[in-house]
Ligand SMILES: *[C@@H]1O[C@H](CO)[C@@H](O)[C@H](O)[C@H]1NC(C)=O
């Protein structure tokens with residue numbers, strides 16, 4: 182009898198020790214973020230997405246075109262090879278190519294979405310994918326209605342393995358949004374922010390398309406009560422776009438979205454969006470204290486836009502891996518991998534490599550709002566090494582010869598968008614920065630004139 186009691190006691194102590202020990206060790210997990218595949222099924226044939234005459238169709242793509250299937254496949258294979266054991270995958274939409282509506286249909290768009298869904302399931306088996314729509318996924322382009330439609334129905338069929346809750350299925354059928362709790366208890370809010378995009382002609386006059394804001398606020402309020410940690414994901418990001426000095430969203434939607442994010446910043450561990458095709462971030466502040474970071478992942482498609490007045494930057498395909506603390510949700514690090522497109526085409530073998538390791542290469546402690554804010558502040562100084570790196574990584578390591586210059590005005594816009602997500606404070610920031618640089622220019626001119634006057638007088 183006595184012996185058995187001893188045995189039990191030792192066993193119990195061991196169990197307790199293991200439990201308390203596991204509380205001491207940080208519980209770290211990883212997730213992938215992949216976005217903007219823009220799969221062009223007509224590459225090498227009709228080249229429906231290509232913005233220029235392409236004479237040399239590389240096997241893995243061309244900077245003027247959307248992604249051929251080889252590139253789509255290679256990206257998911259690279260994810261699998263670099264890190265197969267992730268907790269989940271964020272996939273933030275825009276799977277359909279850039280082309281006119283006359284070349285698309287609900288059948289074609291749904292076919293592309295199901296092709297890529299199948300690829301992710303085939304490669305990652307049971308790893309959950311939290312998928313969201315991009316503006317290009319809808320037919321006609323970007324015209325998401327604030328109500329049920331055939332594309333929501335057909336996409337839900339594709340995503341049934343990932344959206345299983347009956348109530349969430351209803352949300353998805355109504356507005357293309359839903360919520361899931363991960364295996365480690367993080368609440369993911371997967372939004373359909375295409376409803377707020379300025380290209381959507383059906384929603385601009387509404388206050389709350391498909392009731393998504395009301396739903397979002399209810400879940401965030403619940404998260405506060407339940408002490409949940411929330412990750413928010415979607416395609417079209419809120420905030421200000423430095424190249425346009427406008428938001429992607431209708432102004433009243435951007436304002437509303439930002440209000441909600443600030444109000445519930447205590448429970449929000451991060452925002453992950455796509456759409457810009459560039460590597461970018463924005464920091465939300467509340468009375469000057471950084472509270473939430475939004476990360477914008479670069480795209481898989483290398484496509485550069487071209488409109489009569491403007492040509493977009495060339496960029497390489499990219500995928501992003503995030504390391505986070507499963508208990509607190511704190512973002513610890515982020516590795517961005519890229520494909521060297523010219524080298525891959527030249528060698529006939531996909532050349533994927535690590536592009537940068539955020540904590541190491543930006544010299545920050547982690548990806549917390551505080552660290553990202555410090556980084557953004559360091560970038561605002563002139564000749565900032567961090568800014569030069571950002572500028573190169575923003576377009577995913579294209580060759581120097583293809584890089585665009587970023588002069589004073591360009592840099593002012595970029596730095597202002599890091600810190601200012603609302604139109605009014607962003608405009609004020611840009612005005613101040615430009616004011617400063619023109620003041621600097623004026624004093625330089627004054628100095629130059631006095632030097633010249635001096636020389637003229639004394640020689
Ligand atoms: C994509 O799906 C369609 C059916 O919708 C199929 O015919 C086609 O072969 C698929 N393409 C690829 C590359 O998997």
Ligand SMILES: *[C@@H]1O[C@H](CO)[C@@H](O)[C@H](O)[C@H]1NC(C)=O
Nearest residue numbers: 329330331332333334335354
């Ligand atoms: C979508 O599916 C729901 C039921 O799942 C159905 O009630 C609705 O009519 C369908 N919508 C369309 C546009 O087909």
Ligand SMILES: *[C@@H]1O[C@H](CO)[C@@H](O)[C@H](O)[C@H]1NC(C)=O
Nearest residue numbers: 514516535538539540541542
């Ligand atoms: C990123 O860099 C840090 C610091 O050098 C290092 O400890 C970590 O292992 C790196 N992460 C990856 C995934 O390479």
Ligand SMILES: [Zn+2]
Nearest residue numbers: 217275456458
């Ligand atoms: Zn896109």
Ligand SMILES: [Zn+2]
Nearest residue numbers: 275315316456
């Ligand atoms: Zn988009």
